[in-house]
Amino acid sequence: MHDRSVEKARWLRDLRRFLPLRSQFVLSGNTRDLQMHEIVPGEVTAAPLSRVLPDVLKAAGYAQIAWFDVLNGFRDIEPGDGSCLTRLGLMPTGGAAAGGIDLLSTTLERHVTADGQPSALIVDFASRLVARNDALSPAEHQLFSRALILSHAARARPAGDKRLPFFNTVVWIVDKEGDLPDWFLIGNPKIRHIPIGRPDHLARKSMIRSLVRGLPGAQDAEQSELEKCTQAFVDETEGLLLLDVSAVAQLARSEGVQFDRIGDAVRRFKVGVTEDPWRKISRDKISSGEEFVRRRVKGQSHAVTHMLDIVKRAVTGIGQSPRGGRPRGVVFLAGPTGVGKTELAKTITSLLFGDESAYIRFDMSEFSAEHSDQRLIGAPPGYIGYDVGGELTNAIREKPFSVVLFDEIEKAHPRILDKFLQVLDDGVLTS
Template identity: 45%
Template sequence: MAGFPAFVRELDATLSVHPQYVLWGNLHDSFLVPQEGRLFPLRDLLWETLRRSGYSFMIVYDQVDGLRVHPADDRDAADAAASLFGSRVDERKVPSLEGLRTYLSALARPGHPVRAAFVVDYASRIARSATELEPAEKDFFVFCEKLSRTATPVRADGDRPKPLYNPIIWLAERPGDLPPWLTTDNDGIREIPVPRPHLGDRQQTARLLARAFESTDPSVDVTDDFAQEAEGLTLQAMIEVTRLAKERDVTLEELPDAVRTYKLGVLDNPWKREHLRKRIVDGEQRVPARVVGQPQAVTKTLDILKRAVLGLSGAQAARASSRPRGVLFFAGPTGVGKTELAKAITSLVFGSEDAYLRFDMSEFSAEHAGDRLIGSPPGYVGFEAGGELTNAVRQDPFRVILFDEIEKAHPRILDKFLQILEDGRLTDGRGNTAFFSESILVFTSNLGTRHVRPGMPYTDLETEIRGAVTEHFTTELNRPELLNRFGDNIVIFDFIGPEAAGRIFELQLTNICRRVSDEHHMKLLLSDEVTATLRDWCTSELDKGGRGIGMALESSFINPLARALFDRGPATEVTVTGIRRDGNIAVVDLR
C-alpha cells in the first residue's frame, strides 16, 4: 500500500476494528498512485485497496442508479455477490431504504466467508435534513447505527487471513451531512477526511499529464510551473486543464495560461494587453491631475501598479503564487483622494470604472455580516444567492476591489481577507471558489488621523499614521500576520495644502458650470470677485479635504444658485455678480 493516498491507507489499516467509515471532503477528485503510474477515481481507488486485502467485490449504491456490483462485468464478482446475498443483485431497480437493509445486514453479518464492501455514494443526499429526519430515514439510520455495533468480521485465505470487517463506507460531502448521533461516541464508525491535493501531489500529477504532449522529456521547471499555477485545484481539474490545452493546441510551456483560463473562464487578459504599458506611462501625467496634492501617494501607487503589470508582485518568493495581482493599503485623512485614486487606477488598467467594486466595511461590523461577502452556509437564509464578493469576482475576476475603512470590520471578517491575500482564493457557502489572482485589492483606513494636523511635515505624518496602523493590527486586533501581508504596500496620504485646495476648488466649480450647461443649456459665468470670495469660504478648513470643499460649495454656492435660478425665467447666459451671507444663508446676485 506504499504510495497510496494516506486516507485510503488509514482505511485499509483499520479494517480489523471498524465496520463502518465516513469518508468526507474531496470525494470527486482523482487520486494519484505513483507506483501504478496513473490516477484513480475514488471508486476505483477503494476497490484497488480492498482487492489487495482479499475482498471479492464491492457494492456501490446511490439513489439514482441503485445497486451496482464492482468491478462491473466481472463474473467472479457477480457470483460472489450472489453467494453472499442469496441471489444475484438486481441492478434494474433502485431499492428503498427499507429494502437496502437486507443487503447491509447480509454484508455486515455474513453467513458465508465472503469479503465484500458496501459503498453508499452521495450519502449527503439520503436525508432531507440531518437533524430533521423523516420517520423512514430515522429508522434506516438507527438500523445502521445498530449494525455498526453488531457486525461480525470475516476470515479469508490470502495475505490477510485474520478477521476483517466487511465495511460500509459512507461518502459524504461534509461529516455533518449524516445524523450527528450516528457517529457520536460510536467506535464502530470511523470518520476519515479526504483532503485536497498538496503541492507534491500536483507536481507528480503534472509530470504524469505532461506525457500527453509531444515532448518526451518535459523539464522539471515546466511541470513544476504547471503544479504551482494549479494551486487550489483538484487533480481531476488538472486533468481537465490538460484536456482543454490539447483541445486548444496549447503547448506544454503554455499550460499556466490554460490553468488561468480554467480557473477564471476568460480568454482575454487585460494584464497582457500591449497598450497597457503606454496607458500606465500616460497615467503618470493623468492621475496626478485627477488626484490633486498627493505626489508621494500617487508615485508609490503607480510603482506598485507597474510591478503588477509586469507580474512581479511577490517575485522575491521562491515560487510563483496565486495571490492577488496587486494589494494596496491607503491610509490618511478623510477626503484627500483615497477612493478617487482607486477609481483612477481602475480606469487606467481596465479602461473603465465599471470594473470598480466598493464595500463599505462599516456595514460589516457584526460577525454574521461576513455572510454577505461569501454567502450563507447551507441551510441558512440566503444560501442560494451566494456572496456579493465571491459572485462579483467569479463573474469578472479583472477588478479593482475597494474595502473602505477596513478598521470598522469585525475582526473575524478579517480572517477572510487573510485567506485572499495568502492564497488568492475564497470559497463561498455553496462550495464555489472565486480566484483573486487577477484582481487589485485596495484597503482604505483613517487610522491615526486624530493625531495629525494640516501643515505638519509629510515625514512626521507618515510616521504617525503608519505607527497607528501597526498598533491597530498587532495590538488591538492581534493580527500581525495580516499586516505582514500588506508589507510595504501601505500608501500614506497627506492633508491637501492651500495650493492643492485651490486646484480642487477650480475643478469642482468647473463641474458645476458644466452641469448647468448640460441640464439647462445655459452658460454660467462668475465674476472674479465672486470666485475669490467662494475660494476663501470653501478652502478655509483643509482638515476636511476635497470632500469638505465640495460640501462647502454645495451650501455656499449650489443651494443659493438653485434658489435664484428657480425664481428666474429661462436664459442663455447668466452671470453671478455678487455673493454674500445673510446670517447662515448664502445669497447670490444674478444678471
C-alpha cells in the same frame, strides 16, 4: 505513469490499517474526485473511487465485493458473475439486482452474518439515503438502527492462507460526516470514519507529469522546459481537484494553449476569461504614467510615485507570488478629506483599464454595523440570503480583473477589517 515517489494517500493507509479492527467504515470528503492509485508496484494512475476502493479491498484479501446505490441497486464488483449477490439472497440479472432502502436494510444483515469467504458491501451516495437527518422516516430509522446493531454484533474470523482476521465489511460513502444520523456514527467504537482530503501538491504533480506530455508544443520540448511547465502547472492549480487538473489540460488541448503558457489555461478554467487584461496594458503607457496621473492629481508626489511603483510591478509581474493568488497590488491611502485619495484611485483605474469607472467601489461608511460583514461575503448557512452570496465575492466573480476601492474604510466596523487579512495575504475570500 511510473512514479515511485508517490506515497499512498493517508485515507488508503488508514483503511488498510483498520480493516481487521473495525466492521464498518464511513468515507467522507473528496469522494467524487479522482484518486491517485498504484495499480501495480511503481505504476500510479488517477482513477475514480469506484475503481480504487474495490481494488484496495481485493488486494487486502476480500473475495467478494458488492456495490449499492439508490439509483442502480446492487452490483457484483468481484468476482462479477452475480455469485456475491446470490449469496446475499438477491436475484441478479447480468451481475446486478434492483433494490431500494428496504431491501438494503435486510441485505445488510445477510451480508454481515454470512459465512464463507470474507466480503465487503459498499454503499455509495449514502447521503441520499436520508431525506432529513433530524426527522428519519421509519424505513430510514430501521436501516441505520440495524446497521448500528450489526456493527456491534459483527465478529472477525480468520480467512485466507495467512489466517488473518476479516469482518464482512460495510463501507458507507457520504458527502460529509454529518449526513448520517449522529447516534449511528458518533462515539461508535465499531465504526471508523475516514476523511478523504483534497489532493496535495505531490498528488497533483504525479498526475501533471503525464498530462504535460499531451499539451500543445510539449512533444518537441526539452526535458528542462517540461519540468518548468510541470512545476508551474502544480503551483497554479493549488486547491483544485484532480478532476479540475485534468479538465485544465483538456481545455489547453482543445483551445491550443501552448504548454509554456499553461497559466492561461488555468485562468480560463477558473474565471472564464480568455485574454489576460494585464498583458493588454501598454508598457509605454505605464512608463509615462506619471505625466498621465499628474494631469488629474495635483501635488501628492510621494503618494503618486509609490502608487506608480506598485503599478509597474503589477504589470511586469516582478515580486508576484509564484502561485498567483495574491492581489497584484495593495495600497492604503491615508489623509484628510479632499486631498485626492479617491481621485488617485480613479486615475490609476483609468491608466490600467482605460475607463475610470472600471473599478468596484464600496462605501465602507455603510458597513458600520457589527454584522454588516455578511453583506460582503453573504449570510451564513440557515439564514435568509445564504444562497445569494456576498456583494464583494459576487462583484469579483463578475469582474475578476479590476481595481477594488474600499472608500472611508476607517468608518467600517472593526470586524470587517478582520476579513481583509486573508484577502491581502492569499487573495482568498469564500462566500
